[in-house]
Amino acid sequence: MSTAAASAAPAAFLSALSARLGAHRVLTEREDILPYGFDGTAALKQLPAAVAFPATTDDVAFCLRLAREHRRPVVTRGSGTGLSGGSLPLAGSLVLCLAKMDRILEVDAANLTLRAEAGAITQKIYEAADAAGLFYPPDPGSMKISTIGGNVAENSGGLRGLKYGVTRDYVMGLEVVLADGSVCWLGSKCVKDVAGYNLRDLFVGSEGTLGVVTQVLLKLLPKPAARQTLLATFTAMDAAAAAVSAIIAAKIIPCTLEFLDQKTLRCVEDFAKVGLPRDAAAILLIETDGHPAAVADEAEAIEKLCAAQGASSVKRAATPAEAVQLATARRSAFSALARLRPTTILEDVTVPRSELAGMIRAVEAIAQKHQLNIATFGHFGDGNLHPTILTDERDHAEMHRVEAAFADIVEETLKRGGTITGEHGVGLAKKPFLKRQLGDQSYELLRLVKRALDPEGLLNPGKIFD
Amino acid sequence: MHCGMCLPTCPTYDETKLERHSPRGRIALMRAIGDGELEVTKSFGEEMYYCLGCLACTTACPAGVDYPKLFETARAEVERQGVLDSPKRDFIRWFAVRFLFTRPRLLRLVGRALYLWQASGLQAMARRSGLTNLLPPDLRRLEPQAPVIQRRFSHQLIRPVERPADAPAVSTAPLRRVAVLTGCVQDLAFADVNRATVDVLLANGCEVHTPPVQPCCGSLHAHNGDLGSARELARRQLDLINPDDFDAIISNAGGCGSHLKTYGHLLHDDPVYAARAAAWDKKLKDIHEYLVSIHFRRPLGTPSPSSAPSTDLAPARTITYHESCHLCHGQKISAQPRAILRAIPGLELRECAESSWCCGSAGIYTITQPETAERLQHRKVGHVLATGAEIVATANPGCHLQLENGLRAACAPTVSEPASPASPPIVTHPVVLLARAYAAEAAASPRRSIHGT
Numbered sequence: 001m002s003t004a005a006a007s008a009a010p011a012a013f014l015s016a017l018s019a020r021l022g023a024h025r026v027l028t029e030r031e032d033i034l035p036y037g038f039d040g041t042a043a044l045k046q047l048p049a050a051v052a053f054p055a056t057t058d059d060v061a062f063c064l065r066l067a068r069e070h071r072r073p074v075v076t077r078g079s080g081t082g083l084s085g086g087s088l089p090l091a092g093s094l095v096l097c098l099a100k101m102d103r104i105l106e107v108d109a110a111n112l113t114l115r116a117e118a119g120a121i122t123q124k125i126y127e128a129a130d131a132a133g134l135f136y137p138p139d140p141g142s143m144k145i146s147t148i149g150g151n152v153a154e155n156s157g158g159l160r161g162l163k164y165g166v167t168r169d170y171v172m173g174l175e176v177v178l179a180d181g182s183v184c185w186l187g188s189k190c191v192k193d194v195a196g197y198n199l200r201d202l203f204v205g206s207e208g209t210l211g212v213v214t215q216v217l218l219k220l221l222p223k224p225a226a227r228q229t230l231l232a233t234f235t236a237m238d239a240a241a242a243a244v245s246a247i248i249a250a251k252i253i254p255c256t257l258e259f260l261d262q263k264t265l266r267c268v269e270d271f272a273k274v275g276l277p278r279d280a281a282a283i284l285l286i287e288t289d290g291h292p293a294a295v296a297d298e299a300e301a302i303e304k305l306c307a308a309q310g311a312s313s314v315k316r317a318a319t320p321a322e323a324v325q326l327a328t329a330r331r332s333a334f335s336a337l338a339r340l341r342p343t344t345i346l347e348d349v350t351v352p353r354s355e356l357a358g359m360i361r362a363v364e365a366i367a368q369k370h371q372l373n374i375a376t377f378g379h380f381g382d383g384n385l386h387p388t389i390l391t392d393e394r395d396h397a398e399m400h401r402v403e404a405a406f407a408d409i410v411e412e413t414l415k416r417g418g419t420i421t422g423e424h425g426v427g428l429a430k431k432p433f434l435k436r437q438l439g440d441q442s443y444e445l446l447r448l449v450k451r452a453l454d455p456e457g458l459l460n461p462g463k464i465f466d
Numbered sequence: 467m468h469c470g471m472c473l474p475t476c477p478t479y480d481e482t483k484l485e486r487h488s489p490r491g492r493i494a495l496m497r498a499i500g501d502g503e504l505e506v507t508k509s510f511g512e513e514m515y516y517c518l519g520c521l522a523c524t525t526a527c528p529a530g531v532d533y534p535k536l537f538e539t540a541r542a543e544v545e546r547q548g549v550l551d552s553p554k555r556d557f558i559r560w561f562a563v564r565f566l567f568t569r570p571r572l573l574r575l576v577g578r579a580l581y582l583w584q585a586s587g588l589q590a591m592a593r594r595s596g597l598t599n600l601l602p603p604d605l606r607r608l609e610p611q612a613p614v615i616q617r618r619f620s621h622q623l624i625r626p627v628e629r630p631a632d633a634p635a636v637s638t639a640p641l642r643r644v645a646v647l648t649g650c651v652q653d654l655a656f657a658d659v660n661r662a663t664v665d666v667l668l669a670n671g672c673e674v675h676t677p678p679v680q681p682c683c684g685s686l687h688a689h690n691g692d693l694g695s696a697r698e699l700a701r702r703q704l705d706l707i708n709p710d711d712f713d714a715i716i717s718n719a720g721g722c723g724s725h726l727k728t729y730g731h732l733l734h735d736d737p738v739y740a741a742r743a744a745a746w747d748k749k750l751k752d753i754h755e756y757l758v759s760i761h762f763r764r765p766l767g768t769p770s771p772s773s774a775p776s777t778d779l780a781p782a783r784t785i786t787y788h789e790s791c792h793l794c795h796g797q798k799i800s801a802q803p804r805a806i807l808r809a810i811p812g813l814e815l816r817e818c819a820e821s822s823w824c825c826g827s828a829g830i831y832t833i834t835q836p837e838t839a840e841r842l843q844h845r846k847v848g849h850v851l852a853t854g855a856e857i858v859a860t861a862n863p864g865c866h867l868q869l870e871n872g873l874r875a876a877c878a879p880t881v882s883e884p885a886s887p888a889s890p891p892i893v894t895h896p897v898v899l900l901a902r903a904y905a906a907e908a909a910a911s912p913r914r915s916i917h918g919t
């Protein structure tokens with residue numbers, strides 16, 4: 001579709017949309033749609049033709065049928081915090097924003113499930129479960145604003161991934177609207193359910209390219225009885241990586257095992273003022289949870305292991321409030337890095353945990369080679385690193401070096417049996433590298449699935465692959 | 467950086483769930499203008515005035531984006547290009563921003579007239595007789611919200627220089643010299659807060675200077691796109707009070723204090739005033755911030771109801787605290803007012819949900835965006851009433867009025883509940899309570915000596 005033809009949406013399309021949703025739920029004015037021209041990813045922007053706010057699943061089905069009739073690409077959007085350009089509009093596209101479908105529909109304490117509309121905010125889901133004495137573990141850094149639909153579409157991780165897994169591990173059922181407007185329920189409240197293909201999981205991590213998620217049925221856990229947060233300080237990055245390996249080798253699975261290098265921890269401290277040691281080369285934020293006795297044992301063992309790997313100090317959070325403060329501070333890491341340079345481009349590579357120390361060193365070498373400022377933090381327990389290049393998108397020469405550095409980081413990752421993305425998705429940002437990781441035949445299989453479910457290629461086209 | 471961490475803290479985004487009504491969206495629009503992708507349009511202008519300017523986003527922003535600066539610049543540009551101009555708006559702006567709030571003596575004259583209107587019973591008569599129904603709809607809505615003007619203004623309650631008379635406990639320490647800023651609305655409607663501010667400073671061994679006629683600080687002007695007047699008022703303020711003469715310059719209104727601390731930036735390229743403005747910023751302190759920094763003296767004892775100077779506050783025990791946006795987000799002062807309230811004997815502080823969420827007052831927002839202002843007022847009043855507290859403390863005259871009006875309306879008898887309406891919580895400023903606690907101490911001391919020391 002040529003951009004000129006595409007960007008001006010035909011009046012018939014827009015008036016049919018407004019007639020169904022109400023004029024106030026369809027935005028086309030520049031001032032209204034400009035703020036939907038980007039997501040959380042740096043240096044990407046593109047205006048859509050219109051932004052629509054469906055109120056019901058039927059509205060979503062209507063929008064998809066109408067878009068199909070008019071051959072309009074549809075980009076589904078939650079809160080636009082994605083970090084791979086997933087909800088970046090295409091020229092001429094309709095952005096389907098689910099932010100107003102944000103109700104929590106049911107907390108079922110008998111079956112330990114929660115059902116919510118896809119636009120519900122992750123934090124609200126956590127709070128609704130918490131209020132019922134239950135626990136929804138996945139806690140991406142963006143949880144105060146990300147939508148559960150976005151979490152499902154990216155299969156987001158969080159700080160508790162090591163012990164509790166990622167979003168996928170909590171999705172029991174999904175309501176999905178397909179490209180032709182048909183509405184399907186995939187999954188159920190049953191703990192065991194092998195009726196037919198597991199299509200529910202196909203939609204987890206599908207980045208809005210296979211259908212629109214409108215409802216999510218989530219698994220909840222009982223709330224852990226006790227928690228203890230620890231902060232370990234290191235004078236060398238290697239030592240921190242070695243401590244992580246030692247903890248895991250000792251068969252301890254903490255709930256959280258987060259890493260921040262010096263640049264990151266200083267930015268975080270500047271913002272959050274929680275007393276992080278500014279002179280440390282690296283810190284580990286560790287949390288253990290569960291039965292009080294087990295928590296006490298694990299905390300002690302972790303302290304010893306960190307000390308043995310040369311931690312200069314290991315402190316315990318004195319109160320639950322202090323623990324929450326530390327976790328909240330950690331969640332601000334990516335955004336806080338923008339204090340140093342205007343553009344922050346972060347990677348999401350993940351390696352088998354035994355490769356962590358080597359990968360950290362490789363990133364340092366790459367930063368030197370390309371003369372770039374790279375800060376690293378990440379979900380160390382998951383082997384998930386976020387090397388973040390601090391740069392300025394207006395400096396074209398530097399941006400070339402940034403690209404070259406990314407290619408090198410990907411190279412290193414794949415060499416170590418890693419993956420190009422642990423949790424942020426392929427979107428636009430990782431698209432060029434996907435084929436290399438998957439190999440020709442797996443890559444073709446993905447496209448086959450896409451063609452089967454979206455034969456006209458109208459759902460978030462150009463994301464993941466072309 | 468456009469991570470969206472500010473979205474959940476933005477009251478207007480929360481209301482509408484539309485990106486343009488969020489800090490991230492507004493900055494995107496400003497940037498589009500900067501990049502030549504958008505003109506300064508009427509719609510853009512309206513957006514800049516739909517923003518409350520509550521600055522909750524600055525507290526949430528890990529990246530440290532300087533929203534206040536962007537926002538003031540954007541509003542100034544909207545005014546410069548005149549995209550919102552209309553005869554009515556132009557007149558109101560000229561009258562309030564340019565005329566009234568640049569002339570402190572005139573403002574007091576208007577205040578005096580308003581006082582006479584209210585105190586003489588004319589206002590009540592006009593309301594009873596339905597005369598107020600003749601007002602145009604906008605004014606009719608605003609009339610009951612107007613502040614109740616006090617009988618005496620700050621200069622009639624406070625001498626230009628006051629020294630601690632009998633404060634033996636602190637007489638050995640060197641005297642601190644401080645200047646107190648009396649504000650505009652604070653001066654007319656809450657001069658007692660200014661008096662209390664002076665009292666608590668005296669009780670903590672300060673020599674207090676309070677110039678009787680003070681210019682407006684200019685925050686109204688800066689927040690409403692008139693940076694020229696804001697600069698002029700800042701210069702007048704600097705002419706009146708030389709920061710080098712004082713240990714601290716004290717503000718007791720969150721909104722004013724937040725702006726007063728930015729004179730350095732406002733006048734950074736002023737050849738004459740830049741240095742003095744920078745010095746001023748360092749000396750400017752919010753009253754709570756200052757009291758905590760000098761380790762204010764905790765009042766002694768438990769005031770008995772009979773010893774309290776005013777009966778309205780005497781029996782109250784439970785209190786909640788509403789944070790003025792420009793105190794907590796603008797100045798990041800959140801713990802200090804609570805520390806003061808906790809230090810007052812006989813008060814039990816009950817935290818209120820969303821204590822740092824804007825009450826909708828936001829300068830002149832109740833006039834410019836009445837519907838949103840009212841929804842925020844309801845939300846706030848609901849949380850306050852849910853605490854069951856008998857007193858609400860807050861440290862900004864706009865919030866004070868907004869709370870008082872909202873609570874009065876919420877507790878008024880209704881058709882469905884005509885009988886026994888609950889009496890609304892009393893709204894006051896933390897320093898008023900602290901001043902009373904110090905006063906109660908003095909009143910109680912003879913008795914203490916009878917019981918023997």
Ligand SMILES: Cc1cc2nc3c(=O)[nH]c(=O)nc-3n(C[C@H](O)[C@H](O)[C@H](O)COP(=O)(O)OP(=O)(O)OC[C@H]3O[C@@H](n4cnc5c(N)ncnc54)[C@H](O)[C@@H]3O)c2cc1C
Pocket residue numbers: 039040075076077078079080081082083085086087098118119139140141142145146147148149150151152153154155156157158159207208209211212213214331332334335423424460469470471
């Ligand atoms: C500060 C910050 C911290 C972050 N921390 C983490 C972290 O710790 N772990 C992590 O995994 N991610 C993290 N992220 C990335 C991001 O927040 C997640 O990917 C999140 O799940 C996106 O949610 P969203 O609602 O903003 O979705 P959007 O960004 O709006 O969309 C993301 C993708 O999902 C698709 N999509 C959205 N809703 C639907 C739906 N209902 N149906 C179908 N497709 C849909 C979109 O088309 C797009 O491809 C972070 C981001 C930021 C800005």
